[in-house]
Amino acid sequence: MMTKKQVLFALLGFGIFFSCQDSDENLEPQTVVNKAVFSGYVQKGPFVNGSSLTILELNENLDQTGKTYFTTISNNQGGFEKKNIELVSNYVALKADGYYFNEVSGNTSTGQITLYALVDVKDMNSANVNVLTHLEHARIEYLVQEKAFSFTEAKQQAQKEVMAIFGIPEPTAFELLDLTTDATLLAISCILQSSYSTGEMAELMADIITDIRADGVLDNTALKLKLVDNAISISLLDIRNNMTSKYAELGVNKNIPDFESCVKSFIVNNTDPNARITYPTTGLYGVNILSDEVTSVTRLTFGKENIYPIYSMNADVPRGLSLRIVLKNGPYSDSNGSWYLLSYPDPLNWQLSQYDSELQLQEFAVKGKPGDMKLGFMTERFGGNNDPLYITIEFYENGSVTPTKVKKLYLEDPKN
Numbered sequence: 039m040m041t042k043k044q045v046l047f048a049l050l051g052f053g054i055f056f057s058c059q060d061s062d063e064n065l066e067p068q069t070v071v072n073k074a075v076f077s078g079y080v081q082k083g084p085f086v087n088g089s090s091l092t093i094l095e096l097n098e099n100l101d102q103t104g105k106t107y108f109t110t111i112s113n114n115q116g117g118f119e120k121k122n123i124e125l126v127s128n129y130v131a132l133k134a135d136g137y138y139f140n141e142v143s144g145n146t147s148t149g150q151i152t153l154y155a156l157v158d159v160k161d162m163n164s165a166n167v168n169v170l171t172h173l174e175h176a177r178i179e180y181l182v183q184e185k186a187f188s189f190t191e192a193k194q195q196a197q198k199e200v201m202a203i204f205g206i207p208e209p210t211a212f213e214l215l216d217l218t219t220d221a222t223l224l225a226i227s228c229i230l231q232s233s234y235s236t237g238e239m240a241e242l243m244a245d246i247i248t249d250i251r252a253d254g255v256l257d258n259t260a261l262k263l264k265l266v267d268n269a270i271s272i273s274l275l276d277i278r279n280n281m282t283s284k285y286a287e288l289g290v291n292k293n294i295p296d297f298e299s300c301v302k303s304f305i306v307n308n309t310d311p312n313a314r315i316t317y318p319t320t321g322l323y324g325v326n327i328l329s330d331e332v333t334s335v336t337r338l339t340f341g342k343e344n345i346y347p348i349y350s351m352n353a354d355v356p357r358g359l360s361l362r363i364v365l366k367n368g369p370y371s372d373s374n375g376s377w378y379l380l381s382y383p384d385p386l387n388w389q390l391s392q393y394d395s396e397l398q399l400q401e402f403a404v405k406g407k408p409g410d411m412k413l414g415f416m417t418e419r420f421g422g423n424n425d426p427l428y429i430t431i432e433f434y435e436n437g438s439v440t441p442t443k444v445k446k447l448y449l450e451d452p453k454n
Contacts, residue, residue, distance in 0.1 A: 073123040073163060080153065080167040081217040082138040082227060083284075084116035086146060089136020091118045091167075096129040098189070100156065100182050103127060111136060114288055128160040129189060131175075134167045141217075141224070142231045142272055144280035149236035157213050158189055169227050170212035172243060173200045176251045199254035203246070203265075204229070205307045206300075218285065218292045225300035228277055232268035266308045266357055270406035274298045309358025315435055321350025322386070323412040327447055328353055328363070328431065334448040337376070337415040337427070347452070348380070351388070351402065352410045360405040362434040367398040368427065368446070376429050376449060377415050385411035415449050 080091060088110055095105040109120040116138075132155040137147050155171035156178050174196040181192035197209035204226055215223040231239050242264065249258050256262060278294055285292040317328040325332055327349050336347040355361050367376050377400075379385070387409045391401040402411075415429075426448055433443040 071123075071125040071128060071160060073120075073125075073159065075119060075121050076123050076159070076163055076165075077117070077119040078132075078164050078166045078213075079216060080111060080116040080118060080134040080136075080138075081223075082147075082151060082153065082169060082231075083141045083281075084114060084139050084217065085111045085134060086116075086137045086139065087111055087114050089116075089134060089138075089150075091120075092133040092135075093120060093123065094131040094133065095125050095127050096131055096156075097127055098129070098182075100129060100131075100179050100189070102131075114139070115285075115290065125159070128158050129156070130159055131156055132165060132167050132171075139284055140231060140236075141277050141280050141284075142228055142233065144276070144283070147236045151236055151240050155213050156189075156193070158193075162213075165213040166215060168212065168215060168217065168223055169230055169243065170197075170200060170215065170223060173247060173250075174212060176247045177254060180251050195254065199250060203250070203256045204304055218281075219295060221295035221297040221300050224281075224295060224297040225304070228272055228297065229265055229269045229301065229304065232271055234268075262308070263357070266305065267406055269301050269305050269308075270358060270360065272301070274301060305358050310356065313356035313359060315356070315359055315361055316354045318352055318354065321352030321410045323350040323380075323410070324348050326350045326352040327413075328433075330445070332447070333445070334450050335415050336452050337449040338452075346414060348412060348414050350410055351413055352408075353404060354408050355404050355406060357406045359436050361403065361409070361436075363402040364432040364434070364441075365400050365402070366430040366432065368429055369425070376427070377413050380412040380414070383412065385409070 076093070080089065091109050091111065093107040093109070095103045097103055103126070105125065107120055107123055109118050111118050111134075134153045136150055138151060139145075140147050153167050153169065153172040154175040155165060155167040156175050157165045159165065174193075177196040177199060178189070178192045181187040181195055182189060185192075187195065193211075194209070197212060200212075201207065201209045201222075204222075206222055210220075210222075212223075217224050217227065230243060234242065242261070245258070245261055246256060249256055249261060274297075278298070281294045282292070317330065318326055319329045319331050320326055325335070327335060328351055335349055338346055351363070353361050353363075365377060379390075385402075387404045387407040388411050389403045393400045402409075428446045428448045431445050431447055432441040433445075434440075435442040
């Protein structure tokens, strides 16, 4: 026999049960995002086969939900694929870790790098990870988490700001870009890489990300100048050849886009339009053989002792400009070369070719920096001719394929 109090508690419990059951039935089911196959490419240059890719589900505030999928890069084009993905959110972070093909050096990177992408996958079955998705990701997080932007608004804002760093006004969804078809992505990838090691490039990108995170503007002048110097220093022809050779090696026919125009445009937009290359009358080591005022030098001749005339080869090349100098032996000069280079100190910023004994010439190049080096002249006649000895100096300024200036430099005997 139940007491009145026991009956009352039983009825209350029964009511609570049905009340909860009714409440559950009225709840809207969670949205489920199913992907039978989700794929894409990871490209710095392309990541190498076996590199890892992690897919991390995010909520609307871009915090991790705890659901994670793992896969690997399955070829040397950087391609990945993951099947049977089920999410309760539209948003994911793609995190790639691995080695990559360095398009500037033409070799596989010596170290691993991590790249991120933040993506709304509701209507997407493919997304790429690259340096642009990496540069924008922390800015998107800041705008969503600190400024209450929607993901779409934050994405559009961050893309515009990243492109503004490189002077490109029309943003495109970065996760849709492919290094082999988009000139902008390839140009920016090369500018960031330059001659840097993997670690140095990662540090540069991290510094840019930190700088733009809160206000979207690259305020650090030193970082801006680094990017310009990088753009000036890279060999566009080598990069094109490296990319073409790499994909040919992979058996893939790719027409590499016109990234060269993007790099050149970036340089022009970030340098003084009135800048010009100048050739001072003297350099660090003496009279400057490139100066218009210098038409002759004193040569070291055999049989003379303690006479070692030393000269400078000096050019002031402003940021954004480039210079190539070609020294050529004149007639009746020793085929081993009329000039000699002093090993100490090392040439200041000049890049030197090997001496071409067949053509009897040597090339010297400098980009965006003052160049100076220490040299002298030593030659013997051959052929029994007493005509004046000289070398020819050809100047190729700012990528010109024909000389912008040519001068003769006469080699005279020491005066007693």
